[in-house]
Amino acid sequence: MDKLNAILESTELPGAPDGEALYNKSLITDRDGESPLRPFFRIRQGDKEIPFGHPRSAILNHGSDKGGKGRLNASLSVAWLNGSFGPILCESNGRKAAIIHSDDHRYGLWKLDREISRLAGVKDGLHERLLVFSVRAWEPLDMMFLLETIIKKHPDIGLVILDLVWDWVSSVNNEEENKLLTDKILGLADRHNFLVVVTTHESRLSRQAKGHQGAIWSAKSETVFAVKKRRGTFIATPVRCRGEEFGRIVFQYNGSNFTFLDDHDFQPKEKQILGDFTQTGDEKHVAILSRLAKERITWKPGELRNRLRTEYSKAVAPIGVNLSKNLLKYYRDRDWIFTNRKEYSIRNGLEHAS
Numbered sequence: 001m002d003k004l005n006a007i008l009e010s011t012e013l014p015g016a017p018d019g020e021a022l023y024n025k026s027l028i029t030d031r032d033g034e035s036p037l038r039p040f041f042r043i044r045q046g047d048k049e050i051p052f053g054h055p056r057s058a059i060l061n062h063g064s065d066k067g068g069k070g071r072l073n074a075s076l077s078v079a080w081l082n083g084s085f086g087p088i089l090c091e092s093n094g095r096k097a098a099i100i101h102s103d104d105h106r107y108g109l110w111k112l113d114r115e116i117s118r119l120a121g122v123k124d125g126l127h128e129r130l131l132v133f134s135v136r137a138w139e140p141l142d143m144m145f146l147l148e149t150i151i152k153k154h155p156d157i158g159l160v161i162l163d164l165v166w167d168w169v170s171s172v173n174n175e176e177e178n179k180l181l182t183d184k185i186l187g188l189a190d191r192h193n194f195l196v197v198v199t200t201h202e203s204r205l206s207r208q209a210k211g212h213q214g215a216i217w218s219a220k221s222e223t224v225f226a227v228k229k230r231r232g233t234f235i236a237t238p239v240r241c242r243g244e245e246f247g248r249i250v251f252q253y254n255g256s257n258f259t260f261l262d263d264h265d266f267q268p269k270e271k272q273i274l275g276d277f278t279q280t281g282d283e284k285h286v287a288i289l290s291r292l293a294k295e296r297i298t299w300k301p302g303e304l305r306n307r308l309r310t311e312y313s314k315a316v317a318p319i320g321v322n323l324s325k326n327l328l329k330y331y332r333d334r335d336w337i338f339t340n341r342k343e344y345s346i347r348n349g350l351e352h353a354s
Contacts, residue, residue: 040158040195041079042089043246049089050246052223052238055158056190060217061236062202062209063227068234069199071253072227073099073161074116076197080159081120081127086251086260095158095194098131098150102143102167106134119258140168144184151192160189163199165213172200172211182216202226225249233261277330280316288315289336293346304328304337304344 041053053059053076061069077099079085080092101109109132117127131154135143151157162185166172169181189196198217201210207226209218218224224240236249250261277285288311292299299307308331309324319327328344331337337344 038091040090040092041076043249044087044089045247050244052241052243052246053195054222055193055195056186057195057222058186058189058217058220059195059197060209060214060221060224061197061199061227062214062224064202064204064229066229068227068229068236070112070163071234071251071258072225072236072249073163073197073199074112074119075249075251075258077116077130077159077161078119081116081129085119086258087249092129092158094129095156096129096131096154097159097161098133098154098157099161099163100133100135100143100147100150101163102135102138103164104134105136109134115256135167138167140170140181143168144181147185147188151188151194155192157192158194159197160194161197161199164201165198165217166200166210169213172213175212175216178211178213178216181213182220186220277327284315285331285334285336288312289331289346297346297348299344299346301328301339301344 037054039051039054042049042051061072063069075085075088077097079088079090080097083090113126113132120127169177185196200214202208203210208214222242223238225236226239227236233252238246252259292307305324305328308327309319312319337346
């Protein structure tokens with residue numbers, strides 16, 4: 001209560017902040033006829049160009065280990081340097097980009113630096129507007145000092161990528177520490193008018209950014225991408241957008257080049273929902289029952305359930321005892337099998353039922 005009273009009375013205490021100065025500092029205005037929040041990035045989808053990635057804000061990329069987060073960061077970097085990369089368009093106005101890595105060795109980053117430079121049109125050497133730093137095994141405080149030094153040495157920085165941000169704290173579940181870090185970084189972005197991209201891992205159970213850190217950055221970020229790799233294809237899904245929503249960024253990487261795919265051209269195989277036997281085509285169900293009918297037509301209930309469990313698990317997807325009971329009921333409802341309460345019989349001519 002004493003602290004609350006101090007806050008409430010702070011405007012009347014000697015040495016209190018100048019309210020007029022705070023007003024002028026926080027007021028959003030147009031500068032030279034152009035909004036200070038003009039977006040850096042746009043995503044081309046169909047005949048539309050949807051803006052995202054404004055200065056003084058954050059983008060969060062989260063995903064599993066080796067799931068494509070770094071490849072999305074590389075794509076944004078190439079677009080920043082080149083003006084476009086696949087469907088990603090960028091107006092960086094000649095400003096620099098800095099990538100601060102905490103999870104890779106220096107040789108790997110040396111290769112990444114040159115790869116991004118090559119994709120941005122530099123045939124030999126490094127792009128003059130790209131800075132890559134290695135802070136592997138550094139203390140969090142040293143990383144923050146480095147970030148502030150980069151900003152001082154390069155006042156024309158417009159894009160800062162932190163990969164991985166969870167190495168910047170002692171614990172991703174320390175709420176107070178992570179809130180202080182987030183506020184500090186976003187404060188720097190606001191004062192120096194740059195966009196920050198933060199990368200972190202996600203929880204295997206919830207598929208959300210991990211820990212209190214992930215929750216805080218998810219709430220503070222303008223755009224949140226969930227990145228995953230499926231059958232050699234990387235999928236960056238914008239799960240949260242403050243502005244106009246846009247579709248997924250889908251691309252492949254063969255070790256040297258990116259290939260971007262239209263979202264509607266990439267239709268992943270639908271996941272089999274266990275227990276929803278309607279997803280399995282009739283021909284597969286009939287094939288299972290036909291194999292059993294060749295052995296014999298009449299079965300005891302327990303025997304038939306066990307055999308159905310085995311055959312369905314081999315032909316479609318693994319199921320347990322309870323789902324094998326549901327499968328038996330599904331076949332009864334389809335009139336493919338019938339019972340006299342003591343035993344089950346498979347209907348004759350089942351191969352023509354589908």
